[in-house]
Amino acid sequence: MATVPLLTATPSGDVLELRPTGSWTAANVATLERLSSDIAPQLDQAATVRVDMAGVRELDTIGAWLLEKLSRRATSAGHRADIVGITENYAGLIDELRQVNRRAPAPSRAGNPVIAKLGDIGRATIGASEDITAFLQMLGALCFAILGVLRRPRSLRVTSLTYQLYRVGWQAIPIVTLITFLIGAIIAQQGIFHFRKFGADSYVVDMVGILVLRELGVLIVAIMVAGRSGSAYTAELGSMKMREEIDALSTMGLDPIEVLMLPRILALICALPILSFIGSMAALYGGGLVAWFYGGMGPAIFLARLHEAVSVTHFEVGIIKAPFMALVIGIVACSEGLRVKGSAESLGKQTTTSVVKSIFLVIVLDGLFAVFFASIGM
């Protein structure tokens, strides 16, 4: 059915006669482009160009456009161009393509690269300050919603809160336990390996205990929750935003902050301390197992040393941080979700931003707490 396209040019006097033959269709586009660019220089010499279409078997938009381009090149050089022998079924197509691409596209202005760079920096600065504003706005709106709930306790969405608690708390337990268990085991192994050189293996218990309870337990769990639940929040709220569900809520006189965000953030605030506790225990358990099997320190000795090394203060320092980290994760996740625009790409971008930002803020917050606890001597 499809035949090889050809383009022959026969000059006779002032007239250059072009004879396209075969299938001038998309399937042969590579050949067609070569044929028409090969013939183009000859067009500039002839005073009149005649395109005889009688030999064309098949024609589609691409083929017709290439022929139209040839005849336009001739006319723009001040020559005459006629297209003859058009079969009836392709006449409409050729007429249509005579109309298109007539207007030259507006040239895009290339700016000064230095100014463009400065512009980028300026925009990034403004973006950063907008981020802070958005965070504070969300915090304010959340406090307002909490006040509303305190005034009318029945307006708290208990079902939603329970469901979110189930998702971010209960369902996260296995993975949180596994990861913290492994982290505890690795810290203990490394500690024993290096401390053994100084004959200080027994201090491994102090190290594991203090590190896990004060810092690592809560930090690792917070980072995992940011990746696991924060991203889910952003994606959920973002796709609700895209489908105008959040607008629908507001038009029904409901506050999206109270209906959607408050239960989610409260669930995180409840779940993160519990998860941190479970995680810390799992890490100590992992450390204890390694101390037993790798370091040769029996469980009784491990527990006794742990009892000496660790006080309730260490545990408090760790667990106090958890709700604040949960608040930061929740606020970042929700406000990024609300910033999603119409496209699928924007949903992906905001979800990534949400995770990156909340992990960053969690670590910054941990640093601030370290300074604070050091200065009050805890």
Add this chain to the structure above:
Amino acid sequence: MQEAAEPFAIRVRDLVVGFRRHVVIDHLALDVRRGEILGLVGASGGGKSVLMRTIIGLIPRQGGEIEVMGSPINHDRATRSAAGRWGILFQQGALFSSLTVRQNIQFPLRENLDLSESLMDEIATAKLEMVGLTAEDGDKFPAELSGGMTKRVALARALALDPAIVFLDEPTSGLDPIAAGDFDALIKTLQKTLGLTVFMVTHDLASLNTVCDRVAALADGKIVAIGPMQELLRSEHPWVRAYFHGKRSQMLQPKAS
């Protein structure tokens, strides 16, 4: 030469499609002639979209045969990836939201053909102008388009590879009557210019009346009536009567009857 080969663009024989026990399409037969605009009507949820998706190989069938342009259609990769055979205008446009309008139109070209960047730009602009948009619209993102423009861009993308058949799923839904009328006119013009076969699922009585050469009515999983609009208006089938002679369609009835 190839015109004489097949009088039918689409032939469906004895088609059965269902989901578990629920049969949606029940021993359906349908012929679409080359170069015609066929409108398909049917109740909401009655299987119009299922029929269309089965013809293009997106949904597996339980029995029967489908031929498009003389070649059999199956529910497999080979059928679905046979690009250039047909173009599809999805109901919501289904434009790739991360690409600009121009990139959306160029996407099938870029993936299936070997052509230079400048030619691709010219073709994209040509397609945009053919569907009544301008070259400047090419730099917009789908999220910035109005409903009517989205449909036009989706049509331009469906036509990117100059398919012989285009499937339109409710092309005028969600458009105001003026935009819908313009879109109908556009379909008619393009069909004449490019010699397309158009398979159109629609509820728009005006477009059935103005652009469709023939109308097929799908009820109870079968084609219960097919023919020019005037013939369908005279049909005795109860569902067809209810569809065309309901309150909303009074305006379409010939004054004489």
